[in-house]
Amino acid sequence: DAKTTQPPSMDCAEGRAANLPCNHSTISGNEYVYWYRQIHSQGPQYIIHGLKNNETNEMASLIITEDRKSSTLILPHATLRDTAVYYCIVPSENQGGKLIFGQGTELSVKP
């Protein structure tokens, strides 16, 4: 997988936007950026993915820089239930769909 770098932890006030950065400077042209999150003691949850264009769904927005070397996951109005570890993953094209999880960012949403 293309190596990704994320800050180990972040805090966010409830109701505010949470912006989680991810660096993936070695990403190649056809590799997607995926975001998952894991709430404590649960299985990971798919959030969003993108290739070049910014993407938005009911959970979050994904902003990918023009050079594709970094991206930001945005939770527009964070709630306490968004407290989780967020993983940015760039699977290699020849890896048969495998997801290799790094350490992620532990987001704490505080009242």
Place this chain on the structure above:
Amino acid sequence: GAVVSQHPSRVICKSGTSVKIECRSLDFQATTMFWYRQFPKQSLMLMATSNEGSKATYEQGVEKDKFLINHASLTLSTLTVTSAHPEDSSFYICSARVPSGVGNEQFFGPGTRLTVL
């Protein structure tokens, strides 16, 4: 989204016994499922890729004879931890690749917490 279930959610066993964990895709067919292991305060570690109708592919360092994987149908994969020991105690999580999704969209089960006494 697609639903993946795991059974059991929690199991406690004695050292030396074998434990089987089931992973099911409830509302879609999954030709490919994945098994992960997670130790406390650590990230998920991919153990193996389970392909329906063929042998599983194990990641480097994972003992295939200890962690037996069977993907006998398009909705069921099983992981059997053979001769379990305390060091096998962990959180085991499966995922299933969405066939209609783009490449690597996967849905995860809720996990199985294994404690070996």
